[in-house]
Amino acid sequence: MKENHCDKNKELLKVNGLRTHFFTDAGEIKAVNGVSFSVRNGETLGIVGESGCGKSVTVRSIMRLVKTPPAKIMGGEILFENHDLLKISEKEMQDIRGKRISMIFQEPMTALNPVFTVGYQIAEVILRHNKKLSRAQANEQALEMLRMVEIPDPERRIHNYPHQFSGGMRQRVVIAIALACSPKLLIADEPTTALDVTIQAQILDLMRKLKEEQGTSILMITHDLGIVAEMCDRVAVMYGGEIVEQGNVKEIYKSPLHPYTRGLLRSLPRIDQETERLYTIEGAVPNPKDLPKGCKFSTRCAQCAEKCKESPPEYKEMTSGHFVACHLANEVS
Amino acid sequence: MQEKQAIKSSPLLEVSHLAVHFPVNGKGLFKRQVGSVRAVEDVSFSISHGETFGLVGESGCGKTTLGHAILQLHDLVGGKVLFDGQDLGKLSKKELRTARKDIQLIFQDPYSSLDQRMTVEQIVGEPFMIHKTCGKKERREKVLELLDVVGMPSYTLDRYASEFSGGQRQRIGIARALALRPKFIICDEPVSALDVSIQSQVLNLIMDLQKEFNLTYLFIAHGLSVVKHVSDNIGVMYLGRLVEISAKKQLYANPLHPYTEALLSAAPIPDPTVERSRIVLRGDVPSPIKMRTGCSFKFRCKYAEEMGDICKEKLPELVEIMEGHHVACHRYDGQAGNHLGKV
Numbered sequence: 001m002k003e004n005h006c007d008k009n010k011e012l013l014k015v016n017g018l019r020t021h022f023f024t025d026a027g028e029i030k031a032v033n034g035v036s037f038s039v040r041n042g043e044t045l046g047i048v049g050e051s052g053c054g055k056s057v058t059v060r061s062i063m064r065l066v067k068t069p070p071a072k073i074m075g076g077e078i079l080f081e082n083h084d085l086l087k088i089s090e091k092e093m094q095d096i097r098g099k100r101i102s103m104i105f106q107e108p109m110t111a112l113n114p115v116f117t118v119g120y121q122i123a124e125v126i127l128r129h130n131k132k133l134s135r136a137q138a139n140e141q142a143l144e145m146l147r148m149v150e151i152p153d154p155e156r157r158i159h160n161y162p163h164q165f166s167g168g169m170r171q172r173v174v175i176a177i178a179l180a181c182s183p184k185l186l187i188a189d190e191p192t193t194a195l196d197v198t199i200q201a202q203i204l205d206l207m208r209k210l211k212e213e214q215g216t217s218i219l220m221i222t223h224d225l226g227i228v229a230e231m232c233d234r235v236a237v238m239y240g241g242e243i244v245e246q247g248n249v250k251e252i253y254k255s256p257l258h259p260y261t262r263g264l265l266r267s268l269p270r271i272d273q274e275t276e277r278l279y280t281i282e283g284a285v286p287n288p289k290d291l292p293k294g295c296k297f298s299t300r301c302a303q304c305a306e307k308c309k310e311s312p313p314e315y316k317e318m319t320s321g322h323f324v325a326c327h328l329a330n331e332v333s
Numbered sequence: 334m335q336e337k338q339a340i341k342s343s344p345l346l347e348v349s350h351l352a353v354h355f356p357v358n359g360k361g362l363f364k365r366q367v368g369s370v371r372a373v374e375d376v377s378f379s380i381s382h383g384e385t386f387g388l389v390g391e392s393g394c395g396k397t398t399l400g401h402a403i404l405q406l407h408d409l410v411g412g413k414v415l416f417d418g419q420d421l422g423k424l425s426k427k428e429l430r431t432a433r434k435d436i437q438l439i440f441q442d443p444y445s446s447l448d449q450r451m452t453v454e455q456i457v458g459e460p461f462m463i464h465k466t467c468g469k470k471e472r473r474e475k476v477l478e479l480l481d482v483v484g485m486p487s488y489t490l491d492r493y494a495s496e497f498s499g500g501q502r503q504r505i506g507i508a509r510a511l512a513l514r515p516k517f518i519i520c521d522e523p524v525s526a527l528d529v530s531i532q533s534q535v536l537n538l539i540m541d542l543q544k545e546f547n548l549t550y551l552f553i554a555h556g557l558s559v560v561k562h563v564s565d566n567i568g569v570m571y572l573g574r575l576v577e578i579s580a581k582k583q584l585y586a587n588p589l590h591p592y593t594e595a596l597l598s599a600a601p602i603p604d605p606t607v608e609r610s611r612i613v614l615r616g617d618v619p620s621p622i623k624m625r626t627g628c629s630f631k632f633r634c635k636y637a638e639e640m641g642d643i644c645k646e647k648l649p650e651l652v653e654i655m656e657g658h659h660v661a662c663h664r665y666d667g668q669a670g671n672h673l674g675k676v
Contacts, residue, residue: 050528152616166617196391197555198614201599205613223529226601250605267533269562271585271600272607277540278533278562284498285528300530 011079012217013062013101013185014038018076020054020061023069029288031057033241034076036315039185044211044218046228046249048264049238052285055221058238059187062219063103064093081184099129102178106190108170112162118173119143119158125180145176149206168199175206182214189221204231225264229253234321237261240286240296243315247322257324260297295327303328344379344415345517345549346403351376351412353395353402357622370621372398374573376412377651380517380566385543385550387564387581389557389596391618395573396553400519403551404436405429416517434464437510439539441522443502447494453480453505454490460512479508482545483538500531507538511546519551524559536562557600561585566657569593572621572629575651579658589660591634628663636664 020032032054039045047055060066062078064085078085080101085093097103105111113121122142127133133141139158146154149172162170171191178186188207192200208231211218220231228235228249236246237258245258256262266279283300292298298308308327315325354369372395380386390396401407403414405421414421416436424432440446447456457476461467467475477487483504494502503523510518520539524532540563542548554560560567567584569577569592577590588594595612602609614633619625627645631637637644643663651661654668 050530168617196618197557197599198391198595199617200601201611201613204601205611224601225529225603229603229605229607230601253603253605264529265603267530268603269533269536269558270603271558271561271597272602272604275562278537280533280537281530282534284500284531 010041011038012041012081013219014077014079015058015062016077016079018058018061018078019074020057020066020071021074022071027289030241030291031071031288032061035238035241035243036076037236037243037246039217039219041184042211042215042217043233044220044231046220046222046232046235047238048222048225048228048235050223050285052288053238054241055238056189059103059189059219059221063097063101063187064090065103095129098125098178098183099181100183101185101187102181102183103187103189104171104174104178104191106193108167108174108194109162111174112170114162117159117161118146118165118176122146122173122177122180125177129181141180142176145180146173148179148210149173149176151176166199167195168202171195171199171203172206175203175210179210179214179216183216185217185219186211187219187221190223191220192227193223207231225268237264240291241288242296242325243323244297244326245322245324251319251322257318257322257329258297258326259301259303259328263302295325343382345382345417346551347379347415348399348403349377349412349415351399351402351414352410353398353407354410368622371573372621373402376570376573376575378568378575378578380549380551383543383547383549384565385552385563387560387567388551388553388570389555389560389567390570391555393618393621394570395621396570397521399570400438400521400551400553403519404433404438430464434460434513435516437513437515437518439503439506439510439518439520439523442526443499443506444526446506447502449493449495452491452493453485456494456505457508457512460509464513466513475512476508479511482511482542483508498531499527500535503527503531503535504538507535507542511542514546515548517549517551519553521553522555523552525554525556532559539563557596569596572618574629574661575659576630576662577658577660578651579660583655583658587658589654589658589665590630590662591636591664592630595633595635628661640664 016036018032018035022029022031035058049055057066061073073086119139119142122145123138126138126141143154143158146158151157151169151172165173192203195203222228232249234247235249235252236243237260239260245252245261252261256265263279263281267281269275269278281300286292286299294310295308295313298304305328313325313327315323317323318329351373352375353373354371356366357368357370358364359367376399388396398407402409409422419432421432454473454476457479458472461472461475480487480489485504494505523539524535527535543550552560552563561581564581566580568575569590571592577593588597595614598612616633619632627647628649631644640663649661649663651659653659654665
């Protein structure tokens with residue numbers, strides 16, 4: 001097996017101009033409209049955005065899990081270890097899913113099958129990608145995985161069904177399944193949104209630890225800017241199916257260039273600060289069927305100028321590695 | 334001015350030793366009761382006029398049940414609720430209905446709390462119909478006024494709830510809660526289901542309305558940052574019991590209960606430059622069905638070992654350690670009332 005030995009700057013995943021559209025009775029919805037980003041070896045990239053901004057569809061497109069119809073990947077390329085995932089056959093994709101790229105879903109109950117034991121479900125993934133192993137060997141490995149995700153009393157728990165686990169424990173099982181074949185890339189779609197704060201802290205801790213141990217790259221989808229600050233190296237902010245800003249987490253939190261990023265950061269109530277009155281981004285997310293012609297954020301932007309309404313802004317690099325799509329980025333900063 | 338101050342500090346709502354249990358029925362033919370879920374146990378607190386009391390805790394800790402119990406929507410096992418000097422538990426059905434005019438609820442989920450088949454006018458106007466306070470024409474005017482207050486345009490009057498986004502629905506829900514000009518509103522996680530950019534709009538609205546209508550809030554949430562922003566006093570709940578009550582500033586600067594400490598340190602801070610050590614709690618919240626002795630937090634508490642047997646054997650009582658700062662933890666045994674001597 002050829003391994004790219006953790007070259008930190010090497011791009012593991014490179015998404016170029018990805019476009020995923022939905023064809024519905026009500027018309028064409030451009031859920032993902034020209035999205036480009038990359039995940040390097042061993043890094044954690046966060047994608048943040050509000051509901052309906054296209055973040056989940058983006059990662060589902062990478063996994064080729066969008067249902068066709070109604071969705072269709074209209075264009076772009078998804079380069080993973082130098083292969084375009086959009087050009088390979090479904091059978092080849094099945095060999096990649098769960099082995100090279102795996103995914104953790106938001107809702108741990110629906111991600112697990114209620115009629116099989118958790119041990120069986122972990123072993124299933126191991127057997128699928130390792131045909132030479134016997135069931136007993138796979139079970140042995142499954143037990144090892146449960147130990148790794150720190151489930152207490154794994155020898156007994158391996159024979160339990162998902163409903164016998166609490167939410168946090170189920171999410172640990174989902175992580176065990178995802179990491180069973182030591183993937184290079186782990187996609188986590190809101191992995192802690194359904195969990196309580198103290199359980200969220202446990203799961204985030206576990207993910208950080210496993211990432212360090214296994215050198216897995218993580219693509220993390222979330223709406224929580226606090227989680228991004230704690231978990232991610234770089235972040236991409238999505239709005240209306242596009243990435244509006246991307247760059248190093250520290251830099252973006254310190255000097256956000258896009259008014260949407262700035263607004264999001266300022267509108268959060270903070271546990272470590274006093275705020276008299278919260279900043280608000282006026283209005284609501286535009287209807288995806290009827291997005292504004294120019295900048296997608298123009299309808300809610302406090303600084304909106306004439307040109308913002310007319311033409312979409314160019315997505316450009318302002319400083320090294322810090323990208324932004326805003327007509328006013330120069331003037332404001 | 335002095336007089337106003339005095340009114341402000343007298344409690345509008347006083348809850349004492351409130352307990353709500355839910356029966357757990359067995360599987361047999363007669364489905365006999367085999368146990369009970371102690372959803373709320375021995376909860377006491379009070380809320381003054383014009384103040385916001387924040388209630389935090391994780392799912393299943395009983396915070397919503399507590400809110401509903403105040404409204405007498407559950408049968409109480411023990412304790413009483415004094416609202417404006419009135420014992421709500423002693424009222425007849427009819428009297429309770431009248432009393433509830435003054436106590437309203439804002440729900441968490443703006444999708445399931447509004448009837449899809451009703452127009453905005455019907456939803457917001459329904460309280461007037463139930464309490465027969467005004468005629469049809471006047472009702473329409475009042476609804477328009479309410480919509481204006483919550484920032485909804487008047488043309489939405491004849492639209493159906495399903496046509497609106499989450500944030501707008503929550504505004505409709507707030508308008509309905511305001512309809513009868515209540516004194517007290519229970520906000521049950523009003524922004525948890527909303528997106529970040531909408532969340533701040535609704536939070537600002539809730540706080541503006543408090544000033545405008547001199548409202549008193551019980552604000553239930555699981556997010557400590559949201560509670561911090563809106564509340565004056567905060568109660569932390571764990572497994573049906575209040576483990577700490579304090580003024581906001583005190584609580585965040587000096588959390589006394591180990592659970593509060595852990596909750597605070599678990600909340601992610603949206604600032605990558607902040608470095609802090611995090612207390613990660615072991616395990617999950619235990620089941621509230623089983624009867625336990627001792628402190629309910631003992632299995633997850635980092636101090637339980639060094640404290641020895643007392644945590645396993647004796648239930649800690651909620652006592653005032655510093656002025657206005659109550660905590661239920663054996664680590665502070667013997668410190669009760671200390672503050673009284675200090676001054």
